[in-house]
Amino acid sequence: MQPVMPPELDDEALLDLLFDRIVDLLEDGASPCAAELAGDRPHLLHRVEELIRLAQQVKPEAGQPLPQIPGxxxxxxxxxxxxxxxxxxxxxxxxxxxxxxxxxxxxxxxxxxxxxxxxxxxxxxxxxxxxxxxxxxxxxxxxxxxxxxxxWVDGQSLADWISERCGGHTDVVFVCRVGVAVARALHAVHAAGLLHRDVKPSNILLRRDGTPLLSDFGLVREADATLTHAGHFAGTMAYSSPEQLRGQPENLDSRSDVYALGVTLYHALALRLPFAAQRPEVVVQQIEGGAAPPLRTFAPRVPVDLQTIVAKAMDQDPARRYDTAAELADDLERLLSLQPIKARPAGLMTRAIKLARRKRGALAAGAAGATLTGAVLVALGVYVFLVPRWVEWHLTKARLALLHPDQASTLHWSHFAETPTWALSATFLNQSAIDGALAHYDAALRWSPFDDDIRAERAIVRSASAPGQASPIADSPQDSIVRASHVRLAGLRAFLLWDTDAAIESWSRYESLQDQVREPDPFVAAALGLLYLVEEHPARAYPRLRDAVQGFPEVGFLTVYLADAAVQCNDLSEAHRNLDRARALPGLDGHRGLERVEADLLAAEGRPERG
CATH class of the missing domain: 3.30.200.20 (Phosphorylase Kinase; domain 1)
Structure with a gap:
């Protein structure tokens, strides 16, 4: 792609700029064309040809002797x-x-x-x-x-590391740590008033111990300098931001380097570039249109939060990127420590606007306006009326996965065996239930990306699968609504780690706060009711399980738990009604809970057990 030469340059300045371009082309193995380089100044054609010959003569060839450098x-x-x-x-x-x-x-x-x-x-x-x-x-x-x-870095570059893994699998944790280190390095570059402008895998060197080093500052410039002439592109196209591709140095700031690091992370995680067209002009169109496929399209093992971080870093609009490289590093560190990240996926309206921008060239002006207006109205209707229902459906599925009947079986077993909770966490954690819950949390966040409560709850569930990790719960704030949410999350973490006493204590506090600030919480009611059943406090379990069944009326195993509490509280007619109802519901457990409660009910009524 030939650079656009600014018309205000005089002949000598233009020739100086052209010589740089000729050297770049020769170093890249390309053949410079004098006529194309001279462009609209044919009177310079002869001198451009001389520059090409000079550059070819001084370009080092294989076999040349090594240079002699004093010292x-x-x-x-x-x-x-x-x-x-x-x-x-x-x-x-x-x-x-x-x-x-x-x-x-x-x-x-x-x-x-x-x-x-x-x-x-x-x-x-x-x-x-x-x-x-x-x-x-x-x-x-x-x-x-x-x-x-x-x-001298006695190792390889990140580009070499990526090449070695093509066709295989990436190392997500290693790439995240590289991202943190390079983002911190870039922040130091920016704090010194500089821009790198050529962040890419080949410019990230790796020591043998894996420590990454940012290198090759050949395109560095002062943040307020204008050394590169307007209209002259400097950098590596595949990793360059839209504003950098336009050759507008006055519009570049630290967010351009953040974009390049985002593309670098994408490349290292997907083991391919986000924009993979063969023709340079198509790549430019893709970059300016922000048409990168979601990272998980090519790397499904990458966490959704990491996809969100990378997408924010390489957003086509600088205003939607991280303001600083330090903010990018902070979010990557939150991800590594299993804490909620601050980045949010693009919402429904943002995605609709991006799509309209990418397709605008194919629409006539009047039709485009009408189509866009209609699309926005439809999207708005979907967002207002349907999205909340979809979010609630996924949240319900996530929470029911955490109330899996295996949880009750393990809690009963631990109560009678007096097994330490750390041993249960390490041995009996139902990872499939956790994974199922996380999948539904991720789906809810795709529709409601700015919901901090969902994101925080997801972080707690994720941390439960790694009990050695520090809790992602921050210090309790003073605001009553926020404090109630904090206490609820503390109880959830204890529940998932089978710390019965801590869960009961936290959720009992939450119930007292809950009356002041929000509607009944059927998930907490179900989990707390289950805990009270295990602790042999049926009178406390009974009202909570009744609230839980009202909130989750179509879940068989919860109705069985309610019948169990009714039997133990000698409310036998209610126990009969709930058992009859449970038989017709889906979601019964595989531990013969229904048969056990039926036997207890028959015993309470003084009737023999059915054969």
Missing amino acids: YTVLRELGRGGMGAVYLARQERLGGRPVALKLLPAGVALSSKARQRFRDEAHAIARLSHPNIVAVHDVVSADGLHAYAME
């Missing part, structure tokens, strides 16, 4: 790019320590702009001090040589 012994070439070659060398005056020596080729150094960019890169890295940024040890500028020595 260094160059050992071998490590790699090269448009802004120079990198060599492994020994720094003689410091005990021969190994360094990576970046050298600006003599031919490229003929460009004053290239020299300026090279100096900027060295000075930019030297200004930064961060454990995840490569360190500059020395700068050399003498006898026409321009080089600087930096830390």
